[in-house]
Amino acid sequence: MAIIWDPDKYVGQFYAPDRRDDTTMAWLIGELADWPGGGHALDLGTGVTVAYWAAAAAVVDQITLADYTPAYLAIQRSWIEDATGAPDWSNYIGMALRYAGLPSDAAAVAQRAALARARVAGLMPCDLTRPDPLGAAHRGRYDLVLGLYCAESIAGSRVEWRGWMRHAFSLLRPGGRYIGAALGNCSYYCVGAQRFGHIPVSAGDYRAVMLEYGFAATDLRITTVPEQFPDDAELARQMRAVYGYDETIFAAGRLTEAPDAAR
């Protein structure tokens, strides 16, 4: 499949190199704070975004990056190989260090980038529409799955969304952790002038799909963060129209130890 959105436009819009703060990163660092260390993580629908998986790579032994779009995996590979012309994610790597209360000077950023690169176990094609998105050998394999802004942006209906979330969860081992984020109540999002469909889901939908699948109710953390728009009402209205959403859903939880057959 050809690229979905233009990678430069996507990164320029959502991950501008001069951004000082990012709510997803802040939340992710908080979620990773009590990770016991080690294990194998998967960034499902990784796109071209290095920011989040590089933060997770710091606390696991290895991380696999998976996406449906080969061109996006090629861009990830260029960063991992530190190729000439590869995108520069140092701002976001510094942000992750800062949020974790660590030094975030240039040397610390370079060291963290090297660590993240070294921990990549592989880049894989995946298809979340399939019951085994990475093939049957990967079922129940991962200690941690990141599902960031993915299932809602590719599903064609709420029924599909629910099924594809379950496909994502099936990659976790019993007791494994899911960390996900989604645009809340969003029916489209724009990258540049192009508009893309999106399934409107709520925090309640996340809670329901996770509980139903077998996430521990006591370990479920689901929250929404409103988007910050300017005070100027007209400007805010225009930005809402461009964004197509006005809140972000963050959802994390631990799968119970029940065997696969119980799901």
Ligand SMILES: C[S@@+](CC[C@H](N)C(=O)[O-])C[C@H]1O[C@@H](n2cnc3c(N)ncnc32)[C@H](O)[C@@H]1O
């Ligand atoms: C909105 S992007 C999210 C990228 C990244 N996780 C982030 O947070 O910036 C959605 C991603 O889903 C991928 N995708 C599209 N169809 C898919 C499918 N059937 N299975 C898995 N991923 C898919 C796209 O290639 C794209 O990288």
